[in-house]
Amino acid sequence: MTQPSDLRTYLADLEDQLLQVPKAVSLNHISGLINQVTRPVLFKNILGFQDWQLADMLLLSRRTQAIALKTEPENVLDALGDRLRGAPKKPAVVATGPCKEKIFLGGAASLKCIPCFQNGEEDMGPALMAMTISKDPASGNQNMSWTRMTPLSDQTAAYFIGSSTHMRSILSAHESRGEDMPMAFVMGVHPAYEIMGSYSVVDHLSRFGELDLVSSVLGEDIELVECETQPLHVPANCEVVIEGFVHGDGRRTDEGPGPSQALYYVPGVTPQPVFQVTAVTRRSKPIMRQINTLLYTDHQSLIGLPHEALLLEQLRRLDIRVHDVLYTPWSGTLACVIKVTPEYIGQVRDMLMLALAQRFPSIKLAIAIDDDIDIESAEDVLWSISTRADMVRDVISLPDMKGHPIDPSSRAAGGDPRRRLIGKMAIDATKPPLSQPNDRHTFRRTVPFNWGKAKIEDYL
Numbered sequence: 001m002t003q004p005s006d007l008r009t010y011l012a013d014l015e016d017q018l019l020q021v022p023k024a025v026s027l028n029h030i031s032g033l034i035n036q037v038t039r040p041v042l043f044k045n046i047l048g049f050q051d052w053q054l055a056d057m058l059l060l061s062r063r064t065q066a067i068a069l070k071t072e073p074e075n076v077l078d079a080l081g082d083r084l085r086g087a088p089k090k091p092a093v094v095a096t097g098p099c100k101e102k103i104f105l106g107g108a109a110s111l112k113c114i115p116c117f118q119n120g121e122e123d124m125g126p127a128l129m130a131m132t133i134s135k136d137p138a139s140g141n142q143n144m145s146w147t148r149m150t151p152l153s154d155q156t157a158a159y160f161i162g163s164s165t166h167m168r169s170i171l172s173a174h175e176s177r178g179e180d181m182p183m184a185f186v187m188g189v190h191p192a193y194e195i196m197g198s199y200s201v202v203d204h205l206s207r208f209g210e211l212d213l214v215s216s217v218l219g220e221d222i223e224l225v226e227c228e229t230q231p232l233h234v235p236a237n238c239e240v241v242i243e244g245f246v247h248g249d250g251r252r253t254d255e256g257p258g259p260s261q262a263l264y265y266v267p268g269v270t271p272q273p274v275f276q277v278t279a280v281t282r283r284s285k286p287i288m289r290q291i292n293t294l295l296y297t298d299h300q301s302l303i304g305l306p307h308e309a310l311l312l313e314q315l316r317r318l319d320i321r322v323h324d325v326l327y328t329p330w331s332g333t334l335a336c337v338i339k340v341t342p343e344y345i346g347q348v349r350d351m352l353m354l355a356l357a358q359r360f361p362s363i364k365l366a367i368a369i370d371d372d373i374d375i376e377s378a379e380d381v382l383w384s385i386s387t388r389a390d391m392v393r394d395v396i397s398l399p400d401m402k403g404h405p406i407d408p409s410s411r412a413a414g415g416d417p418r419r420r421l422i423g424k425m426a427i428d429a430t431k432p433p434l435s436q437p438n439d440r441h442t443f444r445r446t447v448p449f450n451w452g453k454a455k456i457e458d459y460l
């Protein structure tokens, strides 16, 4: 049997894409260092934590996303869309796994023994980014979603439940009965798990949990193990598990400010549930996967990735020649760029309306670009807007639509503080469609003479 895919097989698959940092690094410098790299990074020597390594920036670009999905960069969304349409499958439960190499119970299960660093200048303190697993009492399915945990003491933490619809509904089901909610924080898995941890789709939980689609995304069966102290199952070959429960008595603690993907301290300090640690299990020499939540890290890329595949599939159903969809990191995921070959007038506008109406990520700007534009290049996209859009005819403004709580320019909609209002905009920056070949030809882009035939590397 071949080795099961995990974080370590992925880091090996990255080959020279992985930046390895051998020198000892202080936790106080990790955030600033991560924000200076633009590819996967592995800190091999963490001061004060000799058994630990720390990895980040794993899924920043289509190139590394393609390595994770074992496909080509131009095929990432089609491959992911196909796999997300696959049949959910309950993972096998096995007796033990690498995540049980070290087991810490009682007072030995301390958050102080985990390398935890501060992300932003004004954060309330060091925090962890991890995937939470909890069980939906109604269906018995486990939900899995990313969040932030901020340690308050050796064994308590503020749990930022904010963005997860399912975790909020599971917690409220427990709280309505006055019962504690069992929960496990998981760190260090193959990216297929992380993509499912970002799967923010509202109607799956009654039928299946995110872990039940990992084998489809990964292309191989996966295994879970039982937690030591909670009635939950976690990936057998993950690196670190923090087990515990959220108090079911409705207690809250001030959490934040913590940075969002939009790069603001919005919504700021909010009341969040309190998590109580009951066990820590891990590999003997763990690799801690973290997601720095500042600037343009893979925090933004991961939020968008599964939803790019789902939107692409919906756009294809409109019978449009769509090539790629990107919730752009440089917009804090509040904008979406769609690469398309337009066939006739009007087609692009319908497409942009569909993009603006997606529930998640809740965008306010949708931009259509043509098939000769690099979707991952902010300058290419701005060139396209500036030279191909008539700023009156090709721009649609729509007042008072559903906004995002992380957007400081949105305003309260009343009632639930997470409900926000914002004006939205769609920009058609494509060339004239194929049905107008002469006009379209005018918009051809000038390229250097003999472009691509000579490589500068050959002259160095």
Ligand SMILES: [Mn+2]
Binding pocket: 143, 144, 145, 166, 199, 200, 201, 204, 205, 210
């Ligand atoms: Mn869910």
